[in-house]
Amino acid sequence: MFKTIQHTLASVALIKQIAVGLVIGILIAVCFPAAIPVVKIFGDLFVKALKGVAPVLVFFLVMNAMAQRKENGNGSMKPIIGLYVMATFFASLVGVCMSFLFPTTLHLQVAADTKLAPPSGIIQVLHNLILSVVDNPVNALLSANYIGILAWAIIIGIAMKNIASGTTKGWLDDIAKTITKVVTWVIHFAPLGIMGLVADSVGTAGVEALIGYVQLLAVLIGSYFLVALVMNPIIVFSRIHMNPYPLILTTIRESGVYAFFxxxxxANIPVNLALCKRLGLNPDIFTISIPLGATINMSGASITISVLALAAAHTLGIDVDLPTALLLCIVSTVGACGASGVAGGSLLLIPVACASFGISNDISMQVVGVGFIISVLEDACETALNSSTDVLFTATAEYAERRKAGTLQAEDMVPHDH
Incomplete structure (x- = not known):
C-alpha cells in the first residue's frame, strides 16, 4: 500500500503536487477554518526544515566545490555578480518610475514598532556586511549568516584543495552528497508544507487592512511583474541572443512558487540548487552563486525600498527631483544588497532610503509599519522575484559563455528530471 502511494507520487511532477496542496489549503481556510491550526504545523515544519538544512548544505557544498575545483574547470563569478548588481539597480529604477507615474500617499497613523532597529545609514549596512565576513564560523552556521558561511567555506575549501589528501576530499564529497540527499527528502514534503502555509495565509490575511493600501500594493506588485516579465527578459536576451521566456517562466514556476509561500x-536556497542541477549548470559555480544571490541579488527588495520611500515623500509633500531619484536608486541598490534573506528583511532598510529625503526616523518607522501591514502579499511577491532571479542570472551567465562557444541549444533552458 505504502509503496503504491510512493510510486504514484513519484510519477506526478512535484509542481503539480504543490498545485494540489495549494488548492486544498485554500479549501481548508475557506470551508474548515477550525482545521487551520492543525495544517499550519505542516507549513511551519517545512519552512523550519528548509531553513535548518540550508546553512549546512551551503557550507559543505561550497567547501567541496572549492576543494575539488580544477584550475581550468571553474568559470568566473564576475559575470553573475555583475548581473545581480545591474538587475537590482534597474529594478529600483522601475520602482522609482512607477512611483512617479502612480504617486501614492500613505496614512501614517501606524504606530512605530520600538523593537525594530534599522541601520542608521548605508555606511552601517556596508559595515555590517564586512563584519559578517569575519564572523565566527560556528556562529555563522547557527545564525544563518550566509556571507560568513560563504567566506569560511571558500577559505577552508581552498586550504583543503592544496593540503588535503584524495581520501579526505572523497570524504568531503560524500558528506556534500549526503546532505544534498537529505534536502531532496525535505523538498518532497513541499505539497504538505505549501498546503499548511496557504491555509494559514488565507485564514489570517486581514483583508480589511489591505483594502486601504490597494494602490500601494498595485504599484509594488506591478513593478515586480514588470521586472520579472519585461526587464529581466531584456537583460537575458542581451546576453544569450535567444528567446529568454522558456528560462524566465521555468525559474518563476520552479523557484518563484516556492519562494512565494x-x-x-x-529557505529557498536548496530549491534553487536543485533547479540549477536540473538545468545542467556547472556545480562549481552555482553552489557559490545561489547562496550569494540569496544575500545580494535583491531586485524585489530594491523596488520595495524605493517605492515605500517615495510614498513617504509624496505623503509629506517633498519634491523629489531627478538627481535625488537617481541617488535613491543607488541607496536602494546598496541597501537591498544588505537586506536579510528572511521574510520582511527589506522593510528595515526603508529608513535608510527615507533618510536621503531628510525624513525623520519616527516617520520612516511608521512607513515600515505600513510595509508589515501589506507584507502578506508584498513580501511573498518580492521574495519570489528575488529568489527566482538567483537561478535566472546564474544560468544566463553560463549560457552566455556557451553561446560564445557555439554550444548553446534551446533545450538547455528546460530542466531535466533525473
Whole structure:
C-alpha cells in the first residue's frame, strides 16, 4: 500500500503536487477554518526544515566545490555578480518610475514598532556586511549568516584543495552528497508544507487592512511583474541572443512558487540548487552563486525600498527631483544588497532610503509599519522575484559563455528530471 502511494507520487511532477496542496489549503481556510491550526504545523515544519538544512548544505557544498575545483574547470563569478548588481539597480529604477507615474500617499497613523532597529545609514549596512565576513564560523552556521558561511567555506575549501589528501576530499564529497540527499527528502514534503502555509495565509490575511493600501500594493506588485516579465527578459536576451521566456517562466514556476509561500530567500536556497542541477549548470559555480544571490541579488527588495520611500515623500509633500531619484536608486541598490534573506528583511532598510529625503526616523518607522501591514502579499511577491532571479542570472551567465562557444541549444533552458 505504502509503496503504491510512493510510486504514484513519484510519477506526478512535484509542481503539480504543490498545485494540489495549494488548492486544498485554500479549501481548508475557506470551508474548515477550525482545521487551520492543525495544517499550519505542516507549513511551519517545512519552512523550519528548509531553513535548518540550508546553512549546512551551503557550507559543505561550497567547501567541496572549492576543494575539488580544477584550475581550468571553474568559470568566473564576475559575470553573475555583475548581473545581480545591474538587475537590482534597474529594478529600483522601475520602482522609482512607477512611483512617479502612480504617486501614492500613505496614512501614517501606524504606530512605530520600538523593537525594530534599522541601520542608521548605508555606511552601517556596508559595515555590517564586512563584519559578517569575519564572523565566527560556528556562529555563522547557527545564525544563518550566509556571507560568513560563504567566506569560511571558500577559505577552508581552498586550504583543503592544496593540503588535503584524495581520501579526505572523497570524504568531503560524500558528506556534500549526503546532505544534498537529505534536502531532496525535505523538498518532497513541499505539497504538505505549501498546503499548511496557504491555509494559514488565507485564514489570517486581514483583508480589511489591505483594502486601504490597494494602490500601494498595485504599484509594488506591478513593478515586480514588470521586472520579472519585461526587464529581466531584456537583460537575458542581451546576453544569450535567444528567446529568454522558456528560462524566465521555468525559474518563476520552479523557484518563484516556492519562494512565494516560504517568503525567505534563504529557505529557498536548496530549491534553487536543485533547479540549477536540473538545468545542467556547472556545480562549481552555482553552489557559490545561489547562496550569494540569496544575500545580494535583491531586485524585489530594491523596488520595495524605493517605492515605500517615495510614498513617504509624496505623503509629506517633498519634491523629489531627478538627481535625488537617481541617488535613491543607488541607496536602494546598496541597501537591498544588505537586506536579510528572511521574510520582511527589506522593510528595515526603508529608513535608510527615507533618510536621503531628510525624513525623520519616527516617520520612516511608521512607513515600515505600513510595509508589515501589506507584507502578506508584498513580501511573498518580492521574495519570489528575488529568489527566482538567483537561478535566472546564474544560468544566463553560463549560457552566455556557451553561446560564445557555439554550444548553446534551446533545450538547455528546460530542466531535466533525473
Amino acid at each position: 516560504t517568503r525567505s530567500s534563504a
